[in-house]
Amino acid sequence: MANNSLVVAGLTRQFGAVTALDDFNLDVAKGELVALLGPSGCGKTTALRIIAGLEKSNSGQVQLNGKNITNDPAHVRNMGMVFQAYSLFPHLNVTENVAFGLKMRKISKSVREKKINAILELVGLDHHHKRFAHQLSGGQQQRVALARALVIEPEVLLLDEPLSALDAQVRTNLREEIRRLQLELGTTTLFVTHDQEEAMAISDRVGVMNKGKLEQIDTPDTLYNKPATEFVGTFVGTMNHLHTKLSDGKINLFGQSLDAMKSGNESGNVIALIRPEAITVKTDGEANATVVTRSFLGASSRVTCRTLDGTLVEALMTSAATGDLHPGSQVQLQVLSKEVLVANV
């Protein structure tokens, strides 16, 4: 693909007996924001560090705009990076921190000043030029770090869980801002996070990683609605795990016959994976479950039911539709989707 800015092929990294990355492949198009999502220890940060040149891979290749940069040292790669830990140079103020990369590139003072003023205004810190890291809040420090990474006009912006040290409110604001800046500047961005909401909210595509491998990479919608594997389905959003039997490509749930969507070679006893919003709870019809709890969440409500065989099933419905459901109510469960993902037990 000609417009691919960053291409990673067959990356493998081992730490002793542990395989942190196992044949990892990734293509990021120019101007695209791709998130790498996964539990801790899945290799996402290792992948990012290898791309940045801060870590060596055992095998595989990193290409930037068609050029093999696998063996280039970190300081010549022209990639901006924002780290999880606060990383501002403590002996330099905001302006000097942002100026660091420009000075390393021997940019003249006048150009430097112009660029620094522009980027600090862009990240909303135009009144804090002379402050030091210890005089800034966590959110402000990460904004400066972002400005410092962006001011060098990097080929790729690498974000290594930059929001995880911040509190919820700041985190939500800053992630929207990262997306706004990224779209405005058109910077190709790779964003590592373990927070699925964060990844889904701002990314063009999300890659879900598990045990050093990329399980699936797709748009947030596809990932959510058509997870390719059980891991992806379970890691992204909530899933009901229901035991059933697979025969002739069909499964039977709550008396309904449904099409099974296989992720591998499933047969016989399988687990059906169903999103809570794909299940509805009805008070009419033949009862096949009992309501255990109903949690009011505002526009929607979460209803937990126990089926006749004792399995707990979670349904997410509009609150208006759950008004007459109470613990103990006899109800009928129904699956709304026609196709259901199944996995081996």
Place this chain on the structure above:
Amino acid sequence: MKNLGSKLVLIITGIFIFFPLYAATEFSMRNGAEHTHGLTAYRWIFEQSGFFENLAITARITVLAVILNLLIMVPTVTWLHLSGQRYKRLVEILTILPLIIPVVALATGAQLALPSILQNTVYELSFMYVVVAMPYTYRALDIGLSGHPLATLTNAARNLGASWVRVLTNVIVPTIRPSILAALFLMVALSLGEFTLAQLLHWSTFPVWVTNTSQQNIIGATALAVGSLFFAWILLFGFTFFGGKKSNTVQEEA
């Protein structure tokens, strides 16, 4: 009541520290039997032969020791923090050795280990002083580096286009500047006051000269002691002032 108690502690501590100083200063300013005060004893110091020569020798030894110390210790301790963690315990034990090994053993043993070209110059003392100061300078730098997320700062600097040399000169050194100054001061203080090694190896340095000279004149000896102390204080204040100032300059790639 509490206030009074803390004031009392301050006053007693103050007397404990400053009274001997006052007494020594007063004594060093006596003009013999005349019961008057003046700077006779201090003038006497400068009149003794060898004052400036020995001071100059010690100054040169000190400068070399400081340079050697920083060149060896700053990169070493930085490396230990960045990627040599597993050797940290070993190095910690090694840096304690100069406190355990008697100076006499060090004097003869270390001298034999030095290249012969250095064995015949007074500058061999600089090398030994670096070793003797290691327990202190290592710890000063270690504490300074522990207080900062060094790996992250280094990664950030590398990522922004800094070579390893630039990382050291533009990020690590300015970040741990106070610790470097502390190590530097410890090195200077040790070099200016070290007597045993110099005496054992038959070199005439300022502390050796002070010991020999002070045996001739008790008031002069006190004046020397007081003078040395104030000189050390001036140095300490100088370093503190120098270290307190923030470095505003990130050098541009030349």
